[in-house]
Amino acid sequence: MAILVTGGAGYIGSHTVSELLDRGEEVVVLDNLQTGHKAALLGGKLYEGDLRDRALLSKLFSENSIDAVIHFAANSLVGESMQNPGKYYDNNVFGTLSLLEAMKEAGVRRIVFSSTAATYGEPEKVPIEEGDRTEPTNVYGETKLMMERMMSWFDKVLGIKYVSLRYFNAAGAHESGKIGEDHRPESHLIPLVLQTALKQRPHIAVFGEDYATPDGTCVRDYIHVSDLADAHVRAVNYLREGNDSNVFNLGNGQGFSVREVIETARKVTGLDIPVVVEPRRAGDPAILVASSDKARSVLGWNPTRTRLEDIIRGAWGWHQSHPQGYGDE
Ligand SMILES: NC(=O)c1ccc[n+]([C@@H]2O[C@H](COP(=O)([O-])OP(=O)(O)OC[C@H]3O[C@@H](n4cnc5c(N)ncnc54)[C@H](O)[C@@H]3O)[C@@H](O)[C@H]2O)c1
Numbered sequence: 232m233a234i235l236v237t238g239g240a241g242y243i244g245s246h247t248v249s250e251l252l253d254r255g256e257e258v259v260v261l262d263n264l265q266t267g268h269k270a271a272l273l274g275g276k277l278y279e280g281d282l283r284d285r286a287l288l289s290k291l292f293s294e295n296s297i298d299a300v301i302h303f304a305a306n307s308l309v310g311e312s313m314q315n316p317g318k319y320y321d322n323n324v325f326g327t328l329s330l331l332e333a334m335k336e337a338g339v340r341r342i343v344f345s346s347t348a349a350t351y352g353e354p355e356k357v358p359i360e361e362g363d364r365t366e367p368t369n370v371y372g373e374t375k376l377m378m379e380r381m382m383s384w385f386d387k388v389l390g391i392k393y394v395s396l397r398y399f400n401a402a403g404a405h406e407s408g409k410i411g412e413d414h415r416p417e418s419h420l421i422p423l424v425l426q427t428a429l430k431q432r433p434h435i436a437v438f439g440e441d442y443a444t445p446d447g448t449c450v451r452d453y454i455h456v457s458d459l460a461d462a463h464v465r466a467v468n469y470l471r472e473g474n475d476s477n478v479f480n481l482g483n484g485q486g487f488s489v490r491e492v493i494e495t496a497r498k499v500t501g502l503d504i505p506v507v508v509e510p511r512r513a514g515d516p517a518i519l520v521a522s523s524d525k526a527r528s529v530l531g532w533n534p535t536r537t538r539l540e541d542i543i544r545g546a547w548g549w550h551q552s553h554p555q556g557y558g559d560e
């Protein structure tokens with residue numbers, strides 16, 4: 232049986248495809264390449280097309296024996312979602328509906344889904360647990376929560392089981408050096424800091440230093456992309472074993488401030504990284520740190536690449552060897 236990976240040519244998707252292939256799984260990828268890269272695919276069978284194309288989905292399911300889906304394909308820029316909400320409801324919510332309908336038609340009963348810490352909004356406490364209040368502060372987080380709720384009803388009514396993985400901040404690159412982070416436009420802190428070290432940007436902007444945190448800058452929980460990939464494989468197996476639908480946080484449980492990330496990058500690269508302090512970015516909570524105890528106990532997940540310095544060193548290796556990313560745009 233094969234696993235369908237939507238968005239498999241993207242950052243987290245490509246690392247998960249690699250992990251699945253390493254474990255001998257047959258992989259089918261659906262990606263419209265709007266932010267993904269063909270070169271990020273280390274194997275698998277690619278269908279180049281859109282999630283919302285029901286005819287393509289029907290063809291894909293009829294041509295392959297798929298028993299589980301891992302669903303990464305989405306738009307995921309918080310700022311853009313606050314300028315163009317319709318794009319997010321269309322691609323994320325309608326796209327997921329299209330996928331679930333195609334799964335129903337094909338009789339596929341398992342889906343593992345990319346959710347996000349953004350479903351919580353401003354946390355009521357840290358570390359955040361799965362049962363905590365979910366009140367998104369941006370459209371992106373709201374669409375991900377809607378997708379979770381839609382899957383919950385497709386389970387109740389149709390028996391399609393899901394695992395929703397709420398990632399915190401994905402970071403780092405594959406140990407092989409072959410794949411890494413190449414978002415266009417790039418909005419994530421670590422790649423932007425490393426592009427500044429490479430002198431591709433004049434400075435890194437620090438969005439606000441008046442937060443109620445030890446050094447005034449936002450605190451985030453950075454989790455290695457390969458540890459995320461491992462969690463997806465575990466989640467598929469959890470569903471294959473016949474377990475019930477579930478929701479898990481995925482993070483390291485340790486927070487680092489924006490200033491600490493920049494300082495660590497200076498240490499790793501040995502280079503100057505100029506900083507300019509700018510106003511807060513709309514919709515940014517001060518602190519987001521995960522409790523991943525549930526994923527550890529239920530999925531047996533045990534992230535191994537947890538040191539921020541090592542995560543940044545791996546990303547630095549990728550940026551040095553691929554200064555233009557995949558170079559396909
Ligand atoms: N990067 C993070 O820190 C982070 C954190 C939490 C959640 N997430 C979620 O994880 C998932 C993957 O994130 P990423 O950073 O790898 O993003 P990415 O942009 O690199 O990957 C998304 C992939 O989906 C594809 N895609 C998008 N819409 C599509 C459509 N309609 N049809 C077919 N393909 C489509 C893109 O071309 C791309 O290859 C997203 O759902 C994102 O919301 C990411």
Ligand SMILES: O=c1ccn([C@@H]2O[C@H](COP(=O)(O)OP(=O)(O)O[C@H]3O[C@H](CO)[C@H](O)[C@H](O)[C@H]3O)[C@@H](O)[C@H]2O)c(=O)[nH]1
Nearest residue numbers: 307347348349399400418419420436437438449489512515
């Ligand atoms: O140039 C920059 C970019 C970011 N930041 C700050 O660095 C921190 C991390 O920002 P990222 O953009 O790297 O990540 P986010 O925490 O905003 O978002 C990530 O995690 C979210 C969940 O928490 C969502 O899932 C989202 O898709 C994912 O990119 C934030 O405090 C942000 O304000 C800066 O100071 N300067």
